[in-house]
Amino acid sequence: MFDALVIGGGVIGGSIFRELTKYKGSFCLVEKEEDVAMGASRANSGIVHAGFDAKEGSLKAKFNVLGNKMMPKYCEDLGVKYRNNGSLVLGYGEEDYNTLLELKQRGERNGVENLSMLNRDELLAIEPNVQDSVTCALFAPTGGIVCPYELTLASIGNAMDNGGQLLCDFEVCKITKENGVFKVIAKDGREVLAKVVINCAGFYSAEVAKMLGDDTFDVQGRKGEYILLDRESGDFVSHTLFTAPTKAGKGVLVTQTVDNNILLGPTATEQGRSDSTITTPEGLGFVTEKVAKMCKNVPHFNTITSFAGVRAYCDRHDFIIEHSQKAEGLINCAGIESPGLTSAPAIAKYVVEDLYSKFNALDKNENFNGKREPDYFFKNLTDEEKNAVIAKDHRYGKMICRCEQITEGEIVRAIHENPPARSVSAVKRRTRAGMGRCQGGFCQAHVVEILARELGVSYEEITLSGKGSEIVVGKVK
Numbered sequence: 001m002f003d004a005l006v007i008g009g010g011v012i013g014g015s016i017f018r019e020l021t022k023y024k025g026s027f028c029l030v031e032k033e034e035d036v037a038m039g040a041s042r043a044n045s046g047i048v049h050a051g052f053d054a055k056e057g058s059l060k061a062k063f064n065v066l067g068n069k070m071m072p073k074y075c076e077d078l079g080v081k082y083r084n085n086g087s088l089v090l091g092y093g094e095e096d097y098n099t100l101l102e103l104k105q106r107g108e109r110n111g112v113e114n115l116s117m118l119n120r121d122e123l124l125a126i127e128p129n130v131q132d133s134v135t136c137a138l139f140a141p142t143g144g145i146v147c148p149y150e151l152t153l154a155s156i157g158n159a160m161d162n163g164g165q166l167l168c169d170f171e172v173c174k175i176t177k178e179n180g181v182f183k184v185i186a187k188d189g190r191e192v193l194a195k196v197v198i199n200c201a202g203f204y205s206a207e208v209a210k211m212l213g214d215d216t217f218d219v220q221g222r223k224g225e226y227i228l229l230d231r232e233s234g235d236f237v238s239h240t241l242f243t244a245p246t247k248a249g250k251g252v253l254v255t256q257t258v259d260n261n262i263l264l265g266p267t268a269t270e271q272g273r274s275d276s277t278i279t280t281p282e283g284l285g286f287v288t289e290k291v292a293k294m295c296k297n298v299p300h301f302n303t304i305t306s307f308a309g310v311r312a313y314c315d316r317h318d319f320i321i322e323h324s325q326k327a328e329g330l331i332n333c334a335g336i337e338s339p340g341l342t343s344a345p346a347i348a349k350y351v352v353e354d355l356y357s358k359f360n361a362l363d364k365n366e367n368f369n370g371k372r373e374p375d376y377f378f379k380n381l382t383d384e385e386k387n388a389v390i391a392k393d394h395r396y397g398k399m400i401c402r403c404e405q406i407t408e409g410e411i412v413r414a415i416h417e418n419p420p421a422r423s424v425s426a427v428k429r430r431t432r433a434g435m436g437r438c439q440g441g442f443c444q445a446h447v448v449e450i451l452a453r454e455l456g457v458s459y460e461e462i463t464l465s466g467k468g469s470e471i472v473v474g475k476v477k
């Protein structure tokens, strides 16, 4: 039996899982997909928001500002790329200037430091590609960027390195409670016992709560579609550019990513109880139109892909992070829409220290090691370092992904480290193999071959992204 079971391998469940392993006890995370970071934590803007946007006094405001402060060290410990690039909210004329001023004041009341207003000349000096119609901007130097799935993978990997157990392909479909112990049952019949259940199931968190008779909240989906540009356009902007936020979200943004791509989007389309991530011509057209109002010379010719993520928001319009009002021992973390990624380290600390501690004593795990070696990218090494690495392991001398320059050694490492990659997409998220201009056209077959060899299975069993997405149907000869 586990002391705590986390349901959902997104950035929230992952951060809580890691935080739990700082203490003595046995901890497990279950995830319905074949890999973690497959929900909202896979497809979002990756912005470490400064915290001027959230309503004062809300959990969003509290955890955003705290999380923003914690993020640099959190990423450093986990070997995750983070960049403090600062963010700018663009304004067009006097009315917008006043809106931005209100945002600035709200930010200051939320505890955001060093916010300032910029005039057009000051803005142009740091972002030369903004449109002619932009007259002013709110500058938040504490804004940053991070790769959301890299952060999620690293948190979960570090929890596993510290003794946490991960079960994938474990779709929770029933939970019972007998003599104070939860029995969490998966669709395939597997069962896990736990004293405490922490519900981080994102879009499905209301369904999970209802399994224990808790119907106190509902979750709806709001889709965000994006356009991703190649790294060749990486210096098109250096800060994250927003327009003034609306009720539906923070609006369309233009930003660098930590891997030096340029990201445009997202839309904000209500879609009720659907978590479809299909992109549409209308959505991508909307993004293009909005971006044209923000920047000139947008290098659309460098578009390499489009994708979408779904915000899981609750009818209470704030994060729900609390002991269930209906089921003792259940902790709900639901409605974690933006700024959930930014808030994750702060939410994790609160959930473990203030909520989980009610059920189990927090005795420090003296063996906890919160540091994780960064997954170095071979291409970033000096020639001398490259030679040394190849001398130790010749597989680093074999280039598999030509666009992103990823070697066989890096792919093999991704398959064997925590959490292990078992599909082509899982390899892609960990190594970037297949993320370049050709989108896997050249390397996918090699990745399939390496996965099959390392996992000791046939080619036919290797999937793009879990059961039902098999790539090879059978042998021709």
Ligand SMILES: Cc1cc2nc3c(=O)[nH]c(=O)nc-3n(C[C@H](O)[C@H](O)[C@H](O)COP(=O)(O)OP(=O)(O)OC[C@H]3O[C@@H](n4cnc5c(N)ncnc54)[C@H](O)[C@@H]3O)c2cc1C
Binding pocket: 007, 008, 009, 010, 011, 012, 013, 014, 030, 031, 032, 033, 036, 037, 038, 039, 040, 041, 042, 043, 044, 045, 046, 047, 048, 049, 170, 171, 172, 173, 200, 201, 202, 203, 204, 205, 208, 223, 224, 225, 266, 308, 309, 310, 311, 312, 336, 337, 338, 339, 340, 341, 342, 343
């Ligand atoms: C378009 C968009 C843009 C965003 N931009 C930003 C941003 O720039 N900055 C920011 O701070 N935040 C941003 N966010 C918000 C951020 O992405 C989320 O707050 C965060 O990813 C939520 O993490 P989570 O772990 O709660 O949910 P998820 O990542 O969705 O994880 C939930 C997990 O639970 C699993 N699960 C569900 N049901 C079950 C079950 N029955 N059994 C087992 N597992 C189950 C799912 O498969 C999933 O992996 C954005 C979100 C979106 C969609």
